[in-house]
Amino acid sequence: MRIVVVGGGMGGTIFANNLARRVASELKSGKVGITMLSASDKHVYQPGWLYVALGRATPDELERDQESLLEPGIKFFVDPVTEFHLADRYVKTMGGKVHEYDLLVIATGSRPAPEDIPGMKENSINCYSAENALRFYERLDYFKGGRIVIAVGLPHKCPMIPLEVTFTLYDLLKERGLIDKTEFYYTYPIGRVHSLENVAKWAVGEFDRLGVKYETLFNIKEIDGLKGVVRSEEGSEIAYDLVVAVPPHRGQQVIEDNKLGQNGWIPTNRHTLHMEAEHGDRVIVLGDTTNLPISKAGSTTHFEAEVAAENVAAMIKIGRPVRSYDGKVFCFIEAGKDRATYAMFTYNQPPQPKAPNAPIHAFKMAYNKLYWATARGLL
Amino acid sequence: METRIVDARGSFCPGPLMELITNMKMAQVGEVLELLSTDKGSAMDVPEWVKKVGHEIVESHQDAEGVWHILVRKMK
């Protein structure tokens, strides 16, 4: 069985390593082949960019050579896919190579698209790439007080970032003695301050305690740099001194170009994780690029990849899948510089987050290092 | 034009309204979106947002399995 994995990020890597371990003898005998195609020779731990934006990590600490993370037997090429031919079961790469498959796994992730909101790229800062996170930290040097507007585009990866960036930036400006001269103005697209109801209840209490102002049902329409205002689709306007953006996201351009899914979101079965399209029985979709109505988060990707790897191994060994993805997501929530909580939920189980505390923050900091064991498919 | 189904059953995060807003951005003006939701809050917060932003609720009902079907027309 020839398995081609497109994407060497969280989903592709966890899937390939987990599967390689399960079918080690079949890989050795040549009965199974796993090929990974990626756009980069590096593997980046993206959650670390939040800390880069706050001056608590540097980008190099968050990177490993992708090849060093892969189980022996997985063939790895830095050669991004440009064409998907699902009917004929092959992909073509930028280098002109053709890779035929019996099973295709697509885990190409998502990308921030600030250009979808007029003025966002030029007039705001964000932590959605290493470069932008560094610029974020640099920009804070010039911030001497004023109104900071948190502006949230949809959809976005890591649903906790709007709150996390608010609380952690608040603590940083407090440390710098600027909090009395600063007003935080948090905006959010729906009728409460976070999608998770319990998290929203807790966050509103924190906002009131800290004096953070907020406006809900606010979908960012544009940032007018000349007038210094942010406008919403719903018709309101807020003056700003600094905009911290959570940009809207899209899947990769290659997904759109190959018409696999509008805006790069691939129709995916919520339980089997197969692509919902003609020839989709030979295609598994993992991580951010699915169109599933769940958080675009590393934990989602991780749990999906484990289910998919176990199922593919079972298909190879007993001819049928053994597990169904239940929508499991686990997200840490940084509630300041030294406290955190978490939310865990599935399609059927709502989350019940607890009050933030120091041990959960310490665990998150430890996980930031332990992630490399997750990528190897060990944790 | 075919109705665009937005299947947000079992979605706690981002949740049905955010799924609707995301899909609304991808839809054409005049298109009808049918939101499927198992969150009882959707019957309240979806119409509130639709009204505020200026789209139109076409129909809203709960089926025998308890799933809300909220049909919204994109107006702008």
Ligand SMILES: Cc1cc2nc3c(=O)[nH]c(=O)nc-3n(C[C@H](O)[C@H](O)[C@H](O)COP(=O)(O)OP(=O)(O)OC[C@H]3O[C@@H](n4cnc5c(N)ncnc54)[C@H](O)[C@@H]3O)c2cc1C
């Ligand atoms: C600031 C920030 C904070 C975050 N915090 C958290 C957190 O606390 N918890 C959490 O769970 N998640 C968090 N996330 C989200 C998490 O990082 C992503 O959800 C996760 O990386 C998605 O995994 P993926 O495999 O779908 O995509 P990615 O990990 O983005 O990998 C995509 C891969 O596809 C490759 N690729 C792209 N195009 C092509 C192509 N044409 N051909 C071949 N390969 C291609 C890329 O090179 C990359 O290797 C955060 C993200 C950010 C940005």
